[in-house]
Amino acid sequence: MAWLRKLVGAVIVLGGAGAVAGWVLSAPVRLDAGTIARLGPGDAARGKRIFYAGGCTSCHAKPGAQGDARLELAGGLELKTPFGTFVPPNISQDRKDGIGAWSEEDFANAMLKGVSPSGEHFYPAFPYASYARMKPADIADLYAFMKTLPAVVGKAPDHKLSFPFTIRRGIGLWKLLYLSPDPVIALPGGTPDKVLAGRYLVEGPGHCGECHTPRDFAGGVKKSEWLAGAVAAEGSGVVPNITPQGGTKDWSEADIANYLETGFTPDFDSVGGAMVDVQRNMAQLTADDRAAIAAYLKAVPPHPNGYPARKPAS
């Protein structure tokens, strides 16, 4: 029976080692000192552009808010996804209910690493997998701009998730697979600055890929089908393919830029669904920014639609 005891012992040791490894691997990782040093003091005026590029208000404003109320970032919207219902929190300047007490370093750790000041993982419904590609200086500017926004009292309700998604620590393993500051699309040397600027806006702050790219079983975006369109994570319907093989293939760069500015497609349909808020944010950017986004969208690899063909009318 000695062999059995040894086997059991080995299993316990291995299992224990696996658990320890999993625990270690899933630990929240904060920014290194070098990145923190590059944050520097932010500029609120420049941060306003980043705020609209990042679309913060689309999820964090109170549902249905219009006009200046969109700068009251009290949270409370319900994002109903296959993983459960995510509720964007209060990120207003309230020191208790919002993020008014956060340091610039706390804010950078949230944006670039998905880690809260208390050292917990955020759920990637907060699109830090995209924001991780942002420049530290832009994070600092955004922090400075957010400091100018009003404090709103009141916590948003908690997420409503079911097991195993209730275990935040598991997100650490998800991050090992999907969190990286590297660009999604490698562009060759000599790529025009305009396209590179567009890549930064689309892949980083704009987080376009979060909705426009299909996801795998673990909820990570499939980089092999980047921007190919996807079944909408919320409700019914689809998010369109915006690669050069999608519905926008006949649009010129000027058409794309004009759509982002005015909400009109080249054949004068209008923007709809969740893109309405996005377009209103894009309209706040500069004409150069919209032109850069358009140039990048024309430069990405073409893909067939990342969602099933529409069923014939019944």
Next chain:
Amino acid sequence: MRKLVLAISMLAFAGSVAVADPIQDRQALMKERGKLAGQLSKVVKGEEDFDAAAVLATLKALQANAEKFDAEKLFPAGSDKGDTTAAPKIWEDMAGFKAAEDKFLADAKAAVASPPADADALKAQLNTLGGDCGTCHQTYRIKKS
């Protein structure tokens, strides 16, 4: 004879029901609306010169289009099925849907009542009208392909 008249009128009634297709009707109305917005956009973008009379005629056509929009008639119960991108939300919140359309009509009327003097003034009006398109499509339309 009475029976014949009755039969014919019943046939005619059935025929009219079969011909009236609210989905096609509402899509035609939206297509026309988009076309009119497109004409105004060309002027705003400077692709066409600003011609006050032509712009006013287009704005009037937009108002006429909006006045033809009868939510009850164009979106009867059951017309959420078929080749349509209308969101179920229309029938869950008919009052909200009508309010969104009323806002468009009111803004179109306001534009006709104070016709733009130049392309910049038209741009402001088109922004308002285009915003109405987006606000309604945000909630009441589903992208399907």
